[in-house]
Amino acid sequence: MNQLGIFMNFWEKNWAADHAKYIRKVAALGYDILEFQAQPLLEMSDEHIRDLKKLADAEGIRLTYSLGLDPHYDVSSLDEGVRSGGVKYLQNIIRKMAIGGGDLLSGVSYAGWGTPNVVMEDKSAYWNQSVKSMKEIIKTAEDCGVTYCVEAVNRFESCIINTAAEALAYIAEIDSPNIGVLLDTYHMNIEETGIGDAIRLVGAERMKNFHTGENNRTPPGKGHLNWEEIFGALHDIGYTGPIVSEPFVMQGGEVGRDIHVFRDLIADPTEAGIDAEAAALLRFEKNMLQRFACGVSL
Numbered sequence: 001m002n003q004l005g006i007f008m009n010f011w012e013k014n015w016a017a018d019h020a021k022y023i024r025k026v027a028a029l030g031y032d033i034l035e036f037q038a039q040p041l042l043e044m045s046d047e048h049i050r051d052l053k054k055l056a057d058a059e060g061i062r063l064t065y066s067l068g069l070d071p072h073y074d075v076s077s078l079d080e081g082v083r084s085g086g087v088k089y090l091q092n093i094i095r096k097m098a099i100g101g102g103d104l105l106s107g108v109s110y111a112g113w114g115t116p117n118v119v120m121e122d123k124s125a126y127w128n129q130s131v132k133s134m135k136e137i138i139k140t141a142e143d144c145g146v147t148y149c150v151e152a153v154n155r156f157e158s159c160i161i162n163t164a165a166e167a168l169a170y171i172a173e174i175d176s177p178n179i180g181v182l183l184d185t186y187h188m189n190i191e192e193t194g195i196g197d198a199i200r201l202v203g204a205e206r207m208k209n210f211h212t213g214e215n216n217r218t219p220p221g222k223g224h225l226n227w228e229e230i231f232g233a234l235h236d237i238g239y240t241g242p243i244v245s246e247p248f249v250m251q252g253g254e255v256g257r258d259i260h261v262f263r264d265l266i267a268d269p270t271e272a273g274i275d276a277e278a279a280a281l282l283r284f285e286k287n288m289l290q291r292f293a294c295g296v297s298l
C-alpha cells in the first residue's frame with residue numbers, strides 16, 4: 001500500500017513548530033509520513049536535524065518536505081540578482097534536507113509563491129528563467145539524493161505551472177531523474193478539465209508525490225470532490241508513491257495569512273478535535289486504497 005502522510009500545519013498556525021511533537025503524534029495516529037515546510041531547516045543546527053531524523057526513524061516516520069518559495073528568492077524572476085539568489089537559497093535547503101536524510105521536496109519550488117502583478121501577454125520569460133534556475137538547482141538535488149517535485153498549483157498561487165500538462169512540459173525541459181511531478185486534488189479541482197485524466201496523463205513513473213485535500217482544503221471525504229475518481233485513477237496508473245493529505249482548516253497565524261483561511265473550517269479546531277479528524281482521514285484514505293486494491297468497483 002502507498003505510504004500515507006499528513007502535513008504538519010493541519011494542527012499548527014505557523015510554519016515552524018515543534019517538529020518532534022508532530023513526529024510522535026502522526027506515528028501514534030498510524031501515519032507513515034510527516035510533511036512540513038522546508039524553510040525552517042535553514043534555522044536549525046545540523047545536530048538538531050540529525051536528532052529529528054533519529055526520532056523519525058525510531059517512530060517509523062518518513063519526513064518529506066514542501067515549500068512555498070518566498071518571492072524574495074523567486075527563481076523565475078527577470079531580475080538576475082533575485083534569480084541567482086533564489087538558486088543559492090534552494091540549493092541550501094536541499095543540502096539541509098540531505099543532512100536529515102530527506103529525499104523529497106515538493107511545492108511551489110520553481111518560482112516565488114504568488115503571481116506577478118503585471119500585464120502579461122504570455123509567461124514565457126518567467127518560465128524560461130525558472131527552467132534556467134532549475135537546471136542549476138537540480139544538479140544539487142542529484143548530488144544530495146533529493147527528488148525535486150514541481151507542484152501544479154492554481155492560478156492564484158503561481159503563473160508558471162497550473163496543470164499536469166504544464167508540469168510535464170516543465171520537467172521535460174529539465175531532463176533529470178531527480179525531477180518529478182506532484183498533483184494536488186485541491187489545485188486540480190480549480191485548473192483541470194478532468195482530475196482522473198490529469199492523474200493518468202502524468203502516470204506513475206513521473207508522479208513522485210500526491211497531495212489530497214478537498215475543494216475547500218478540508219480533509220478528504222468532507223467536501224464535494226469525487227474520491228472514487230481520484231483513487232480510481234491512482235489505481236489505474238499503478239501509483240505506489242506517497243499520498244500526503246494537506247488540509248488547512250484554521251483561521252489565523254502565518255498559515256491563515258498565506259493560505260487565505262479566514263474562518264475555521266471544522267467544527268472543533270482544538271488539538272483533540274484535529275487529532276480526531278486526522279484519524280478519520282487516515283481511515284478514509286486506507287479504505288479507498290483497499291477498495292480499489294481489491295477490485296471493488298462502484
Ligand code: MN
Pocket residue numbers: 151184211246
Ligand atoms: Mn499541495
